[in-house]
Amino acid sequence: EPEVTQTPSHQVTQMGQEVILRCVPISNHLYFYWYRQILGQKVEFLVSFYNNEISEKSEIFDDQFSVERPDGSNFTLKIRSTKLEDSAMYFCASNQRTGTHYGYTFGSGTRLTVV
């Protein structure tokens, strides 16, 4: 079964540092997403990406965040200057198309710890 792959599985970074979280979506999927889950809380939408541009973003996704699909296979989330409150599990997801029929495939996540 095709998978969404995320790397690294765990990253520890110092406050103020930049981090890049990487994802390889399923190859024939067209829509890509980042979600995050702070420990013990619900999964929250960050951003959706289609046709090489952001299609929707949440209030969480401020100027410190950016996404990119640099080479047609990887999908990255960059946090420019990390804060303690950015510590969370970050999930990448993809689906073939939006609408009524399609579930999302999630990666296994990157646990980001900001110290």
Next chain:
Amino acid sequence: SQQGEEDPQALSIQEGENATMNCSYKTSINNLQWYRQNSGRGLVHLILIRSNEREKHSGRLRVTLDTSKKSSSLLITASRAADTASYFCATDYVQGAQKLVFGQGTRLTINP
């Protein structure tokens, strides 16, 4: 507004029993999806039910959807220890689309 609120927040049952989790939401949806998350791991898609469907089955899973009450239930029959996980409903709603809104989840524990 909040979507996808599950209840109960935690459920503990004996192996072999059935587990029922409920989810309520507030706005019109395209579909409602259920996901499982083992502790500290990724989200696994279990089942999707469209807004024009009322019931759906997949193996030991049965999902119902009542759009008039804006609620859904997930039933796991003949539970196993391996079913221990958190279960989330997520709504893919009509306006604004292209994102899932998750509830807080139900933490299910199956006791051997």
